Amino acid sequence: MTDKPRVWISRPTFPGIVARLEPHFEVVAESEERAFNRSELAAKLAGQDAVIVGLKDRIGAAEIARAERLRIVANLAVGYDNIDLDALSAAGIAVSNTADVLNESVADFAWALMLGAARRLGAAERWLRAGHWQATEFKAWLGTDVGGCTLGILGMGRIGQAIARRAVGFGMPVLYHNRSQLPEAVELACHARHVDKAQLLRESDFLILTLPLTAQTRHAIGAAELALMKPSAMLVNVARGGIVDDAALVAALRERRLAGAALDVFEGEPALHPGLLQLDNAVLSPHIASASQGTRRAMTAVAVDNVLALFGHGPHAGKPPNILNPNVL
Ligand code: DGY
Numbered sequence: 001m002t003d004k005p006r007v008w009i010s011r012p013t014f015p016g017i018v019a020r021l022e023p024h025f026e027v028v029a030e031s032e033e034r035a036f037n038r039s040e041l042a043a044k045l046a047g048q049d050a051v052i053v054g055l056k057d058r059i060g061a062a063e064i065a066r067a068e069r070l071r072i073v074a075n076l077a078v079g080y081d082n083i084d085l086d087a088l089s090a091a092g093i094a095v096s097n098t099a100d101v102l103n104e105s106v107a108d109f110a111w112a113l114m115l116g117a118a119r120r121l122g123a124a125e126r127w128l129r130a131g132h133w134q135a136t137e138f139k140a141w142l143g144t145d146v147g148g149c150t151l152g153i154l155g156m157g158r159i160g161q162a163i164a165r166r167a168v169g170f171g172m173p174v175l176y177h178n179r180s181q182l183p184e185a186v187e188l189a190c191h192a193r194h195v196d197k198a199q200l201l202r203e204s205d206f207l208i209l210t211l212p213l214t215a216q217t218r219h220a221i222g223a224a225e226l227a228l229m230k231p232s233a234m235l236v237n238v239a240r241g242g243i244v245d246d247a248a249l250v251a252a253l254r255e256r257r258l259a260g261a262a263l264d265v266f267e268g269e270p271a272l273h274p275g276l277l278q279l280d281n282a283v284l285s286p287h288i289a290s291a292s293q294g295t296r297r298a299m300t301a302v303a304v305d306n307v308l309a310l311f312g313h314g315p316h317a318g319k320p321p322n323i324l325n326p327n328v329l
């Protein structure tokens with residue numbers, strides 16, 4: 001046993017990460033991906049000075065009850081709905097996220113999902129793999145062109161803005177709704193116009209969700225909101241499960257009150273609403289919008305930077321750059 005502070009990494013990590021921490025910390029890194037239940041997490045956190053955790057690790061008052069030495073929880077995500085920020089702040093524990101480094105990756109993936117839904121890519125591939133392609137039919141697999149269609153973005157943070165910037169190349173006008181309207185210069189850079197939520201729902205041909213999950217945004221898209229959307233419209237969610245009422249969405253897609261959806265996140269994931277699996281007008285992916293080689297490495301590096309910085313080391317020594325509750329510092 002050394003007298004170095006201790007850090008626990010709850011997920012298998014990239015080469016070089018442990019080596020960055022080891023000069024300053026005693027490091028325990030899990031070698032296998034697994035979900036920890038509440039009491040396992042509480043036991044893992046007890047005795048640690050810092051932890052680097054992922055979205056599956058839900059950390060609140062009960063999990064930190066025995067973590068008397070814990071000074072920082074570095075979350076490997078920009079979203080932090082898995083962390084009870086109030087409870088950790090009350091205990092004086094800093095929480096960091098991985099804002100910014102994933103903006104472009106998630107924006108790329110939102111476009112991949114949107115284009116996949118518009119051109120029916122998933123369903124066409126399943127059909128081909130099932131051996132159904134006997135002849136090329138001129139009128140088969142007709143999709144929707146995105147050019148000239150209106151792109152709506154609900155939640156215009158940095159990811160929403162990265163999505164909007166890409167729309168110029170596709171010739172899509174962009175509408176957005178956000179709690180507060182963006183400065184004019186940002187709107188100009190994004191070629192985006194602020195509208196109220198009802199107008200966004202009514203006018204979007206493709207609506208992409210990039211807002212955080214909070215008590216206020218839970219079921220921000222439910223039956224009433226879906227009813228405002230055009231029957232020809234498609235919904236893309238790269239934000240969080242729970243923002244969409246999945247049961248209401250399944251009903252709208254099944255009854256063709258909405259043309260399509262492309263979803264990377266789900267209520268209660270990895271469990272899915274069973275109706276989603278039966279729908280050919282839904283493109284589904286397993287929460288991988290930020291999962292590129294470069295981005296997942298960059299996210300891990302950000303988490304490590306924050307841990308090092310809090311303990312006075314590394315490029316941001318003394319000034320951890322991504323702290324969500326700076327009042328505890
Ligand atoms: C995030 O960073 O919040 C993503 O959803 C994780 O991939």
